[in-house]
Amino acid sequence: MDVSDILAAHEAKKKAVVVEKDIPLEVDTGFLTVTDTNPVDSESYEVDLEEYLMSTARDGAQTLLASLFSLPTTSTDDGPLAQLPPxxxxxxxxxxxxxxxxxxxxxxFAKAKGIQKTRRDKKVWDEEKQEWVNRWGWKGANKDKEVQWATEVPANADPDFDPAKIARTERKARVAKNERQHLQNLARTEAHAGASSANAADKKQYIDRTLAVTRASTASMGKFDRTLEGEKKLKGIKRKFEPTETSAENEKSQNLAILSKLDKNPSAKKSRTGESSGNDVLNVRKAIRSASRGRGSAALARGGSKSRGKR
Structure with missing residues (x-):
């Protein structure tokens, strides 16, 4: 077999994997998926279900493999490697x-001051050991003052001065401070989330209340207004209308009820002095106001004394 025969076989193989359908298959090489939107052939489906499903899956697999082999490849130790598209x-x-x-x-604070965030390395160079050591944790560089064999002591230090103990206390204080700040940040985040949800709930109630008032401001009380999507039905007191034509007994009972209300004495109203004036036969205040022509009891008394003096 010469080179021409090999090329012809390769071209025939490439043509053999091409799947032709009424609606082209949708291939997403990034997700390695093929979507077939063609309608189901009911005749083939009913005759041999297994064969129909196998042929449909074979068409999708051939189309996906053809799209994979069309991608550019790079040679690696494990063989050619293709990079999937997004x-x-x-x-x-x-x-x-x-x-x-x-x-x-x-x-x-960093944003206000323009401080750029830099990630600190987990390893630091130890000049004494001539090697990289951990910055924190087990045998970390932050514990050098606690484990060093010689420490400078101030001249005015107490006899019980322990530099290793003081360094350990300061380190634990820094750890506690960081933990406290972390908890404060978490509490501030939760408060911010709670305030956001509360503001959203208040805003929704305000919108619903405003919408209800707007609906009720029309002549039809919102009956013929167009409803919005997701709008709840307004709840209110339904007006009850009596029928225009009633029996004589109902009309008689209604009129008697009105007359009974008219016969009742008005509710007792207390004056500024606390005395009841509604149940009295004579309304004293009204009589004084009528006799003095609205000037009051003092004017009435003065008028009475003048009239007695003239007599």
């Missing part, structure tokens, strides 16, 4: 995207 299918999420966390006090 996915094109938007998959639905089970939960909404997480909300960004509010910045901590240090992040706010």
């Amino acid at each position: 996915p094109t299918t938007q998959l639905p999420r089970a939960k909404p995207l997480p909300k960004p966390k509010p910045p901590t006090k240090w992040e706010q």
Whole structure:
């Protein structure tokens, strides 16, 4: 077999994997998926279900493999390696995207001062040991003052001065301070989330209340207004209308009820002095106001004394 025969066989193999359908298959090489949107052939489906499913799966696999072999490859020790392209299918999420966390006090301070965040290395160079050691943790560089064999002691130090103990106390104080600040940041984040949810609930109640007032401001009390999507039905007191035509007995009972209310004495109203004036046969205040022509009891008394003096 010469070179021409090999090339012809290769071309025939490439043509053999081409799947032709009424609706082209949708291939997402990034997710290694093939979607077949063609309608189901009911005749083939009912005649031999297993064969129909195998042929459909074979067409999808051939199309996916053809798309994979068309990708550019790079040679590695394990053989040719193809880089998958970014996915094109938007998959639905089970939960909404997480909300960004509010910045901590240090992040706010760094942003105000223009401080760039730099990540500190976990290893530091020890000049004495001539090797890289951990910055924190087991045998960390932050414990050098606690384990060193010689420590300078101030001249005015107490006889019980222990530099290793003091260094250990300061280190634990720094750890406690960092933990306290971490807890404060967590509490501030939870408070911010709670305030956001409370503000959202208050805003929703305000919108619902405003919408209800707007609905009731029309002539039809919102009966013929177009409802919005997701809008709840307004709840209120339903007006009850009596029928225009009633029996003689009902009309008689209604009129008697009105007359009984008219026969009752008005509710007792207390004056400024605390005395009841509604149950008296004569309303004294009204009589004084009528006799003095609205000037009051003092004016009435003065008028009576003048009239006696003239007589």
